[in-house]
Amino acid sequence: MIGRLLEAQLQQRWDSGKALVVMGPRQVGKTTLLTKLCQEAGAFQLLNADEADVRNQLENASLPRLRQLIGNSQTLFIDEAQRVRNIGLTLKLITDQLPQVRLLVSGSSSLDLANEINEPLTGRKFEFRLYPIAWKELVDSLGFMEAHRQLETRLLYGFYPDVVTHLGDERAILQQLSGSYLYKDILTFGGIRRPELLDKLLVALALQVGAEVSYNELARTLQIDRATVESYISLLEKAFIVFRLQPFSRNLRHEISSSRKIYFYDNGIRNAILADFKPLSLRADVGALWENFLVSERQKVLHYTGQWARSYFWRTHQQQEIDYLEEQDGAVCAWEFKWNPKAKARFPKPFLETYTPTQTLVIHRDNFDEFVGA
Structure with a gap:
Protein backbone atom coordinates (compact mmCIF):
# COMPACT_ATOMS: atom_id res chain seq x y z
CA MET A 1 0.00 0.00 0.00
CA ILE A 2 1.27 3.48 -0.85
CA GLY A 3 1.98 5.41 2.33
CA ARG A 4 0.00 8.62 2.81
CA LEU A 5 1.50 11.88 4.04
CA LEU A 6 -1.65 12.70 5.99
CA GLU A 7 -1.03 9.75 8.29
CA ALA A 8 1.60 11.66 10.29
CA GLN A 9 -0.76 14.61 10.85
CA LEU A 10 -3.54 12.30 12.03
CA GLN A 11 -1.23 10.45 14.41
CA GLN A 12 -0.08 13.76 15.85
CA ARG A 13 -3.69 14.62 16.74
CA TRP A 14 -4.74 11.05 17.53
CA ASP A 15 -5.19 11.54 21.27
CA SER A 16 -6.19 15.20 21.18
CA GLY A 17 -9.67 14.52 22.59
CA LYS A 18 -11.21 16.16 19.52
CA ALA A 19 -12.97 14.71 16.49
CA LEU A 20 -10.68 14.08 13.51
CA VAL A 21 -12.58 14.92 10.33
CA VAL A 22 -11.11 13.82 6.99
CA MET A 23 -12.75 15.06 3.79
CA GLY A 24 -11.84 14.55 0.16
CA PRO A 25 -13.09 13.06 -3.10
CA ARG A 26 -14.51 9.58 -3.27
CA GLN A 27 -12.03 6.75 -3.87
CA VAL A 28 -8.89 8.59 -2.70
CA GLY A 29 -8.30 6.21 0.22
CA LYS A 30 -9.96 7.87 3.22
CA THR A 31 -11.56 4.65 4.47
CA THR A 32 -8.35 2.67 3.90
CA LEU A 33 -6.18 5.16 5.77
CA LEU A 34 -8.49 5.65 8.74
CA THR A 35 -9.20 1.93 9.06
CA LYS A 36 -5.45 1.25 9.11
CA LEU A 37 -4.94 3.76 11.93
CA CYS A 38 -7.89 2.35 13.86
CA GLN A 39 -6.60 -1.22 13.58
CA GLU A 40 -3.21 -0.16 14.85
CA ALA A 41 -4.80 1.58 17.85
CA GLY A 42 -6.90 -1.39 19.03
CA ALA A 43 -10.61 -2.11 19.25
CA PHE A 44 -12.77 0.16 17.10
CA GLN A 45 -16.26 0.43 15.69
CA LEU A 46 -16.79 1.25 12.00
CA LEU A 47 -20.16 2.67 10.97
CA ASN A 48 -20.60 3.12 7.22
CA ALA A 49 -23.25 5.76 6.56
CA ASP A 50 -23.69 4.57 2.99
CA GLU A 51 -25.81 1.83 4.61
CA ALA A 52 -29.41 2.86 5.27
CA ASP A 53 -29.74 1.14 8.65
CA VAL A 54 -26.58 2.87 9.90
CA ARG A 55 -27.97 6.24 8.83
CA ASN A 56 -31.22 5.53 10.66
CA GLN A 57 -29.34 4.74 13.86
CA LEU A 58 -27.22 7.91 13.70
CA GLU A 59 -29.89 10.43 12.73
CA ASN A 60 -31.03 12.31 15.84
CA ALA A 61 -29.35 9.64 17.96
CA SER A 62 -29.83 9.69 21.72
CA LEU A 63 -26.99 9.13 24.17
CA PRO A 64 -28.24 5.63 25.19
CA ARG A 65 -28.43 4.58 21.54
CA LEU A 66 -24.91 5.85 20.90
CA ARG A 67 -23.59 3.97 23.93
CA GLN A 68 -25.21 0.84 22.53
CA LEU A 69 -23.74 1.38 19.06
CA ILE A 70 -20.21 2.05 20.30
CA GLY A 71 -20.12 -0.62 23.00
CA ASN A 72 -16.69 -1.01 24.58
CA SER A 73 -14.78 0.28 21.58
CA GLN A 74 -12.17 2.94 22.25
CA THR A 75 -12.50 4.37 18.74
CA LEU A 76 -15.55 5.16 16.61
CA PHE A 77 -15.10 5.69 12.87
CA ILE A 78 -18.12 7.10 10.99
CA ASP A 79 -17.51 6.72 7.24
CA GLU A 80 -19.33 8.85 4.60
CA ALA A 81 -20.84 10.97 7.37
CA GLN A 82 -22.25 13.53 4.92
CA ARG A 83 -25.11 11.11 4.27
CA VAL A 84 -26.46 11.38 7.84
CA ARG A 85 -29.01 14.09 8.60
CA ASN A 86 -28.16 16.23 11.62
CA ILE A 87 -24.78 14.50 11.86
CA GLY A 88 -23.28 17.59 13.51
CA LEU A 89 -25.50 17.26 16.57
CA THR A 90 -24.74 13.54 16.83
CA LEU A 91 -21.00 14.20 16.68
CA LYS A 92 -21.32 16.95 19.29
CA LEU A 93 -23.13 14.56 21.60
CA ILE A 94 -20.32 12.02 21.27
CA THR A 95 -17.50 14.50 21.86
CA ASP A 96 -19.26 16.11 24.85
CA GLN A 97 -20.78 13.09 26.58
CA LEU A 98 -18.39 10.29 25.61
CA PRO A 99 -14.94 11.90 25.94
CA GLN A 100 -13.29 8.48 26.36
CA VAL A 101 -14.22 7.62 22.74
CA ARG A 102 -11.83 8.64 19.99
CA LEU A 103 -14.01 9.97 17.15
CA LEU A 104 -13.03 9.77 13.47
CA VAL A 105 -15.23 11.07 10.67
CA SER A 106 -14.83 10.88 6.90
CA GLY A 107 -16.78 12.63 4.18
CA SER A 108 -16.61 12.55 0.40
CA SER A 109 -18.12 15.97 0.00
CA SER A 110 -18.31 19.20 1.92
CA LEU A 111 -21.74 19.90 0.42
CA ASP A 112 -23.64 19.08 3.60
CA LEU A 113 -20.95 17.88 5.97
CA ALA A 114 -19.14 21.19 6.42
CA ASN A 115 -22.39 23.06 7.07
CA GLU A 116 -23.62 20.36 9.43
CA ILE A 117 -20.52 20.12 11.62
CA ASN A 118 -18.95 23.58 11.68
CA GLU A 119 -21.19 25.14 14.32
CA PRO A 120 -21.87 22.08 16.51
CA LEU A 121 -18.20 21.06 16.50
CA THR A 122 -16.65 24.50 16.98
CA GLY A 123 -13.56 23.92 19.10
CA ARG A 124 -14.21 20.17 19.07
CA LYS A 125 -12.56 19.04 15.81
CA PHE A 126 -9.47 19.02 13.64
CA GLU A 127 -10.24 19.04 9.94
CA PHE A 128 -8.07 17.48 7.23
CA ARG A 129 -8.22 16.76 3.51
CA LEU A 130 -7.05 13.66 1.71
CA TYR A 131 -6.28 14.09 -1.97
CA PRO A 132 -5.42 11.62 -4.73
CA ILE A 133 -1.89 10.21 -4.38
CA ALA A 134 0.72 12.99 -4.14
Missing part, protein backbone atom coordinates in the same frame (compact mmCIF):
# COMPACT_ATOMS: atom_id res chain seq x y z
CA TRP A 135 3.88 12.96 -6.25
CA LYS A 136 5.98 12.69 -3.08
CA GLU A 137 3.93 9.68 -1.97
CA LEU A 138 4.60 8.05 -5.34
CA VAL A 139 8.34 8.78 -5.10
CA ASP A 140 8.49 7.45 -1.52
CA SER A 141 6.70 4.27 -2.62
CA LEU A 142 8.34 3.52 -5.98
CA GLY A 143 11.66 5.31 -5.70
CA PHE A 144 12.86 8.38 -7.59
CA MET A 145 13.73 6.68 -10.90
CA GLU A 146 10.59 4.57 -11.25
CA ALA A 147 8.33 7.50 -10.33
CA HIS A 148 10.00 9.64 -13.00
CA ARG A 149 9.54 6.88 -15.54
CA GLN A 150 5.81 7.18 -14.83
CA LEU A 151 5.64 10.97 -15.18
CA GLU A 152 3.96 10.96 -18.60
CA THR A 153 1.57 8.24 -17.44
CA ARG A 154 0.61 10.28 -14.41
CA LEU A 155 0.07 13.43 -16.50
CA LEU A 156 -2.39 11.43 -18.60
CA TYR A 157 -4.07 9.18 -16.05
CA GLY A 158 -3.63 11.01 -12.76
CA PHE A 159 -3.19 9.84 -9.21
CA TYR A 160 -6.31 8.11 -7.94
CA PRO A 161 -5.08 5.10 -5.91
CA ASP A 162 -6.82 2.46 -8.06
CA VAL A 163 -5.43 4.13 -11.18
CA VAL A 164 -1.88 4.20 -9.80
CA THR A 165 -1.93 0.59 -8.61
CA HIS A 166 -3.61 -0.94 -11.67
CA LEU A 167 -1.34 -0.17 -14.60
CA GLY A 168 -3.08 -1.07 -17.83
CA ASP A 169 -6.62 -0.62 -16.46
CA GLU A 170 -6.47 3.16 -16.12
CA ARG A 171 -9.08 4.00 -18.74
CA ALA A 172 -11.71 1.63 -17.40
CA ILE A 173 -11.20 2.85 -13.83
CA LEU A 174 -11.31 6.52 -14.84
CA GLN A 175 -14.40 5.97 -16.97
CA GLN A 176 -16.15 4.63 -13.88
CA LEU A 177 -14.83 7.39 -11.63
CA SER A 178 -15.62 10.25 -13.97
CA GLY A 179 -19.19 9.09 -14.41
CA SER A 180 -21.98 9.60 -11.93
CA TYR A 181 -20.08 7.91 -9.07
CA LEU A 182 -17.70 10.82 -8.54
CA TYR A 183 -20.60 13.28 -8.67
CA LYS A 184 -22.91 11.21 -6.50
CA ASP A 185 -23.00 13.78 -3.72
CA ILE A 186 -23.61 16.66 -6.12
CA LEU A 187 -26.58 14.88 -7.63
CA THR A 188 -27.85 13.85 -4.19
CA PHE A 189 -27.40 17.07 -2.24
CA GLY A 190 -26.89 19.78 -4.84
CA GLY A 191 -30.40 19.89 -6.16
CA ILE A 192 -29.20 19.64 -9.77
CA ARG A 193 -32.20 19.13 -11.99
CA ARG A 194 -30.35 18.95 -15.31
CA PRO A 195 -27.31 16.64 -14.97
CA GLU A 196 -26.57 17.02 -18.68
CA LEU A 197 -25.64 20.66 -18.01
CA LEU A 198 -23.11 19.49 -15.44
CA ASP A 199 -21.48 17.30 -18.10
CA LYS A 200 -21.30 20.17 -20.59
CA LEU A 201 -19.86 22.50 -17.95
CA LEU A 202 -17.19 19.98 -17.00
CA VAL A 203 -16.14 19.62 -20.65
CA ALA A 204 -15.93 23.40 -21.00
CA LEU A 205 -13.83 23.70 -17.84
CA ALA A 206 -11.57 20.82 -18.92
CA LEU A 207 -10.87 22.62 -22.20
CA GLN A 208 -9.95 25.84 -20.36
CA VAL A 209 -7.46 24.49 -17.81
CA GLY A 210 -4.65 27.03 -17.43
CA ALA A 211 -6.69 29.79 -19.07
CA GLU A 212 -8.83 32.45 -17.48
CA VAL A 213 -12.45 31.41 -17.15
CA SER A 214 -15.32 33.79 -17.83
CA TYR A 215 -18.60 32.89 -16.15
CA ASN A 216 -20.47 35.08 -18.62
CA GLU A 217 -18.88 33.26 -21.56
CA LEU A 218 -19.68 29.87 -20.03
CA ALA A 219 -23.27 30.97 -19.51
CA ARG A 220 -23.60 31.98 -23.16
CA THR A 221 -21.98 28.75 -24.37
CA LEU A 222 -24.25 26.57 -22.22
CA GLN A 223 -27.31 28.80 -22.75
CA ILE A 224 -27.95 29.20 -19.04
CA ASP A 225 -27.70 32.16 -16.69
CA ARG A 226 -24.49 33.20 -14.93
CA ALA A 227 -25.91 32.40 -11.49
CA THR A 228 -26.40 28.76 -12.50
CA VAL A 229 -22.80 28.56 -13.74
CA GLU A 230 -21.53 29.96 -10.44
CA SER A 231 -23.73 27.56 -8.47
CA TYR A 232 -22.57 24.49 -10.41
CA ILE A 233 -18.89 25.42 -10.13
CA SER A 234 -19.33 25.95 -6.40
CA LEU A 235 -20.84 22.46 -6.13
CA LEU A 236 -17.94 20.97 -8.09
CA GLU A 237 -15.54 22.64 -5.67
CA LYS A 238 -17.38 21.25 -2.66
CA ALA A 239 -17.20 17.78 -4.19
CA PHE A 240 -13.41 18.20 -4.63
CA ILE A 241 -13.51 17.93 -8.43
CA VAL A 242 -12.15 21.40 -9.24
CA PHE A 243 -10.68 24.38 -7.41
CA ARG A 244 -10.23 28.04 -8.27
CA LEU A 245 -7.26 30.39 -8.32
CA GLN A 246 -8.01 34.08 -7.93
CA PRO A 247 -5.90 36.79 -9.59
CA PHE A 248 -3.24 38.53 -7.52
CA SER A 249 -3.94 42.25 -7.53
CA ARG A 250 -2.59 44.84 -5.10
CA ASN A 251 -1.06 47.95 -6.60
CA LEU A 252 -0.74 48.03 -10.36
CA ARG A 253 -3.38 49.90 -12.31
CA HIS A 254 -3.71 47.43 -15.18
CA GLU A 255 -3.82 44.22 -13.16
CA ILE A 256 -6.72 41.88 -13.82
CA SER A 257 -8.70 41.56 -10.60
CA SER A 258 -12.02 39.91 -11.43
CA SER A 259 -11.23 36.76 -13.41
CA ARG A 260 -10.25 33.31 -12.17
CA LYS A 261 -8.57 30.10 -13.29
CA ILE A 262 -10.11 26.72 -12.59
CA TYR A 263 -8.06 23.55 -12.18
CA PHE A 264 -8.94 19.91 -11.66
CA TYR A 265 -7.66 18.12 -8.58
CA ASP A 266 -6.61 15.26 -10.85
CA ASN A 267 -5.32 15.18 -14.42
CA GLY A 268 -6.88 11.77 -15.04
CA ILE A 269 -10.37 13.00 -14.25
CA ARG A 270 -9.83 16.00 -16.51
CA ASN A 271 -8.71 13.79 -19.42
CA ALA A 272 -11.49 11.27 -18.81
CA ILE A 273 -14.08 14.05 -19.08
CA LEU A 274 -12.64 14.84 -22.51
CA ALA A 275 -12.18 11.13 -23.36
CA ASP A 276 -8.65 12.02 -24.47
CA PHE A 277 -5.68 9.92 -23.39
CA LYS A 278 -3.42 10.46 -26.40
CA PRO A 279 0.31 10.37 -25.56
CA LEU A 280 2.00 13.70 -24.89
CA SER A 281 3.79 13.60 -28.24
CA LEU A 282 0.43 13.86 -30.03
CA ARG A 283 -1.21 16.48 -27.81
CA ALA A 284 -1.65 20.21 -28.20
CA ASP A 285 -2.47 20.65 -24.49
CA VAL A 286 0.78 19.47 -22.89
CA GLY A 287 1.27 22.91 -21.31
CA ALA A 288 -2.19 22.78 -19.75
CA LEU A 289 -1.63 19.25 -18.42
CA TRP A 290 1.73 20.26 -16.95
CA GLU A 291 0.25 23.36 -15.31
CA ASN A 292 -2.72 21.46 -13.87
CA PHE A 293 -0.38 18.80 -12.49
CA LEU A 294 1.93 21.34 -10.83
CA VAL A 295 -0.79 23.54 -9.34
CA SER A 296 -2.81 20.59 -8.00
CA GLU A 297 0.33 18.96 -6.55
CA ARG A 298 1.26 22.23 -4.90
CA GLN A 299 -2.11 22.33 -3.13
CA LYS A 300 -1.31 18.88 -1.68
CA VAL A 301 2.11 20.08 -0.52
CA LEU A 302 0.69 23.13 1.25
CA HIS A 303 -1.96 21.09 3.04
CA TYR A 304 0.18 18.12 4.05
CA THR A 305 3.02 20.32 5.32
CA GLY A 306 0.68 22.67 7.16
CA GLN A 307 1.80 25.78 5.28
CA TRP A 308 -0.63 28.68 5.38
CA ALA A 309 -0.11 30.31 1.99
CA ARG A 310 -2.52 31.85 -0.49
CA SER A 311 -2.30 30.78 -4.13
CA TYR A 312 -2.84 33.10 -7.10
CA PHE A 313 -2.03 33.79 -10.72
CA TRP A 314 -1.08 37.23 -12.04
CA ARG A 315 -1.98 38.98 -15.27
CA THR A 316 -2.41 42.46 -16.68
CA HIS A 317 -4.64 43.77 -19.43
CA GLN A 318 -1.46 44.08 -21.55
CA GLN A 319 -1.14 40.25 -21.46
CA GLN A 320 1.77 40.22 -19.03
CA GLU A 321 1.33 37.17 -16.83
CA ILE A 322 2.79 34.79 -14.29
CA ASP A 323 1.44 31.26 -13.98
CA TYR A 324 1.45 30.84 -10.21
CA LEU A 325 2.12 32.89 -7.07
CA GLU A 326 2.06 32.24 -3.34
CA GLU A 327 1.80 34.84 -0.62
CA GLN A 328 2.90 33.78 2.85
CA ASP A 329 3.74 35.98 5.84
CA GLY A 330 3.79 39.03 3.59
CA ALA A 331 6.31 37.50 1.16
CA VAL A 332 5.51 36.70 -2.47
CA CYS A 333 7.03 33.88 -4.54
CA ALA A 334 6.43 33.52 -8.29
CA TRP A 335 6.76 30.57 -10.67
CA GLU A 336 6.43 30.02 -14.39
CA PHE A 337 5.66 26.53 -15.74
CA LYS A 338 7.31 25.10 -18.86
CA TRP A 339 7.26 21.43 -19.88
CA ASN A 340 10.37 21.88 -22.02
CA PRO A 341 13.50 22.57 -19.91
CA LYS A 342 14.94 24.68 -22.75
CA ALA A 343 11.91 26.97 -22.98
CA LYS A 344 12.55 30.55 -21.89
CA ALA A 345 10.38 32.56 -19.53
CA ARG A 346 10.73 36.11 -18.25
CA PHE A 347 9.08 37.63 -15.22
CA PRO A 348 7.51 41.00 -16.13
CA LYS A 349 9.48 43.99 -14.90
CA PRO A 350 6.43 45.84 -13.45
CA PHE A 351 5.68 42.83 -11.25
CA LEU A 352 9.28 42.49 -10.05
CA GLU A 353 9.60 46.20 -9.27
CA THR A 354 6.25 46.44 -7.47
CA TYR A 355 6.26 43.25 -5.40
CA THR A 356 9.98 42.35 -5.08
CA PRO A 357 9.27 38.59 -4.85
CA THR A 358 11.53 36.54 -2.59
CA GLN A 359 11.75 33.83 -5.26
CA THR A 360 11.18 33.61 -9.00
CA LEU A 361 11.74 30.31 -10.77
CA VAL A 362 10.81 28.50 -13.96
CA ILE A 363 9.55 24.98 -13.17
CA HIS A 364 10.13 22.36 -15.87
CA ARG A 365 10.25 18.58 -16.06
CA ASP A 366 13.91 18.43 -14.97
CA ASN A 367 13.58 20.49 -11.78
CA PHE A 368 10.00 20.14 -10.52
CA ASP A 369 10.51 17.71 -7.62
CA GLU A 370 11.24 20.28 -4.93
CA PHE A 371 8.27 22.41 -6.01
CA VAL A 372 5.92 19.46 -5.50
CA GLY A 373 7.49 18.43 -2.21
CA ALA A 374 9.55 15.40 -3.30
